[in-house]
Amino acid sequence: MNEARNAILARLKKLTKTSHIKNTQFSSRPNQPLNTKQTYKLLIEKLEENRAEVHQVDNKNWTDTLVQIALEKKLKTWLIGKNLSQIEQAGKALTVASPEISLVHYSQDYEYLKKTLFHNVDASITCAKAAIAETGTLVLIPDQNEPRMMSLTPPVHVVLLKACDILNSFQQLVDNPPWSKQTMPSNIVFISSPSKTADIQQTLAYGAHGPKTLIVLILN
């Protein structure tokens, strides 16, 4: 074990060094600074380009939009997280709207919920921590309240994003990350479209392994 490590490092140390590690600032090209409105528009444009459904909502009506989506798409079983007031609000609105809608709370270990997660949920709703306009990307940090599988196994994934969390570029995000620099979260996921593949004769098909539909609610 250590033998392999030492042997590899010994081989590597033979290489001649030319310099110290450069701490170059890798700013991607001089971005024209976008104003909030442009950033917002660009994000929607890019998300829609990549087949995400985008709804612009406000604090008062957003649960109505969610209920409407659930009814229109006949999404009956919703997977939701815990300890988040907005998500609880969404859950309440969904169950009040139709007796056919039920909730699955992700409140126990994956092993106990496995069957349900893979086979018996129609949709999930989670929150985004940030979004990147230049590529139309949602940044999710799964945790105990909203575990990793929530954005993975349900056929429909709804993401709630606050308009104030939209950034211009990936570079901007990593320069001021919405996570602590000391301890990286266990998992950070950048989502830019529904799951897809072009592995069969370059033909694009959605819903390869993850969600077939990605819906974004942007909260103004």
Next chain:
Amino acid sequence: MSSNFSTRIKQALADPQLRSNFRGAMDFLRNKRQLAFSDEDEWETLKKQGAAIRQDAIQHLPELLMQLEQQCLNNGIQVHWAQDGEEANNIVLSIAQQHQAKLVIKGKSMATEEIELNDFLGRHNIECIESDMGEYIVQLDNEKPSHIIMPAIHKNTAQITELFEKKLGISTPEGDVDALIGVGRTILRKKFEQAEIGISGVNFAIADSGTLCLVENEGNGRLSTTAPPVHIALMGIEKVIPNIQALPTLQKLLTRSATGQHITSYLNLISSPRKPDELDGPKEVHLILLDNGRAKISQDQELQSTLSCIRCGACMNHCPVYTRIGGHAYGSTYPGPIGQILTPQLKGLEQEGELLDACSLNGACGEACPVDIDLPELIRTLRHRRQATDTKTLSLESFVWFIWFKIHQHPRLYQFMTRLAALFRSLKLKAPENWSKTRTMPKPAKLSLHQQMKTRSKSKSGGEK
């Protein structure tokens, strides 16, 4: 060129279906890439940054790898070092045996192809299933990937429909790609649910935070690294980058060069196994750092830049030889230009040097490379080294080039030879048939260029007077 390689090339060239599949796919990928880099200045800037990040990382591999190891350990990721494929395979096996695993699900990883992990685990009665759609198709037909990004690119929809019917007994409507993907999704979901171990590659590993970055579209990479209780990631030691600040540039270069996408559906950053208060994710994460010849390459100043590669596949997409013969003809894990320089270095020039013959030095790969690897120059360097070591097979060729070299070194000899050529210009020389089939034998001119220039300057100066 050994008979095997040239036979494979001949077979590939004689297969019209294969050729049209590759032609179509390469045209598609090239166009998509071109659109993604339509801004020339941006392309140049990104390329320069990307090349600098990669070169710098290669220069500092020992420090970066030790930092990566330390950070991973701090995060609860177990780190293993493997000098070669055999060691890496045995590490995977021992982890699998500790967990009494019988089923392993794998996300796309060229490093695991390189060490032939599937076969190895199979021999120990552990089933290893590919979950990337392209890899799954290829595995179903007992084949190997023919492209590092799009493994099943050599097959068309009709061939895959037929394959599913034959191997799975499931028939789908003709030309219905969605139905085929649906079949794969249903079958593989069960595997994700059952697998005891998930294996993945690593696109980039961030040293200062101990983070593994995985780039993908399908979600199979995320499922392979989230659903099973144990995740094993295998990475070549060159894939390390210093910090997350370097990631955006490399991500842009990688996905745009590979498929023309500005970003993939998923970019997955894994820094730790499931923490006590978390509800999902693997309970164990293992990182295997694979050398398998890479450290040796890093010591070679001339060839070191081979390790800058981010495995985007742009060099093969732009290679006129790859486009015509496809990936399988190379007979190596990595096909195309990057395979031609990497494989002989990993496995030895004597054994794999013939791969270098399949190149016309047109330079397209070098222009397409997003991290500025001078692939044509590396191919030339390796050809020189091969020639220097190989005395048997190349003796006639070396002799001819030696004469050519001498003639061009001495002006008088050169003049004499061109005069001689002009004198015997009407002699009908016979060129090798393979060459002359598609070309006309050139005829030396009556007067050499030197002579023509001499008479021209004489008559000119005469005219002025």
